[in-house]
Amino acid sequence: MSPSAASSTRASSNRQTGRKLIAQNKKARHDYEILDVYEAGIALQGTEVKSLRLGRASLVDGFATIDDGEVFLRGVHIPEYEQGSWTNHEPRRVRKLLLHRGEILRLIGKTKESGLTLVPLSLYFLDGKAKVEIALVRGKKRYDKRQDLARRDADREVQRALGRRNKGMG
Template sequence: MATATARSSAKSSNAPIRKLIAQNKKARHDYAVVDEFECGIVLKGTEVKSLRLGRASLVDGFATIDGGEVFLHGVHIPEYEQGSWTNHEPRRVRKLLLHKGEILRLIGKTQESGLTLVPLSLYFSDGKVKVELALARGKKSYDKRQDLAKRDADRDIRKALGRRAKGMSD
């Protein structure tokens, strides 16, 4: 009886299940993320099938706002191998789905302070493809060096603490 309640409570959790398809690690290195948005994306059937195979690249991706709508450029979703003449173009421009208030806020932020829109990740959330879009500011080279130095220092601290917890000394 205890397992039945454990199963029902696990199913009733409201946390959406996320299955990561692609991640843009270089974006977090090249940009300082100011704000993040989860948005839907308009796709063709063969694109979804290709994404279900876990094939996509966000490396050269960016988003623009044209006519009150947000579009994703430069994202590579390879053609579906079993597709026929209905296959999609790998680097086509795709429309992103956001609420009007979010789009108006993005328009204001990108125009006033020189921020850009960069896709951070592409994932399935409850069976639907979502894009994590970041409002970001480009980093200077010295900012990148500071981040790398901070990461190295944090790694050394964690390593030293781990060694100390195990009773080892340097």
């Protein structure tokens, strides 16, 4: 094996593979009706990536906007990297999302409809690259939320009853 081949195999073994979840927005799934989901890359600074690798981020107040044909992520909190110096990033800065032109055009058309918003669902590393899953959503009414809770409770009761029946208790 040549020295260059040995160094390339060593470098590739350090790379991360698979999906590593950093943050999730569980409240979004409760508050909104999800219509469509997109995966986008994020333009990040070096200290932001290091902070994300430590698993620190919050999507709670996050949303995405489309300005001049580009998609931006706003309100997402990535805390400053503690070992960073004067090069540290602003925790709630606006970050550009990397999407295909066709996806952006589709999103522009759909967000023109009334009541549709772009919300981040999860932030993760996929094969070493930071990705965000954004969803095109419509806000749920209060009664929709109640119906979802009632449906979930009913499903849970059915599962409990089946479990008791399978154990021979009921």
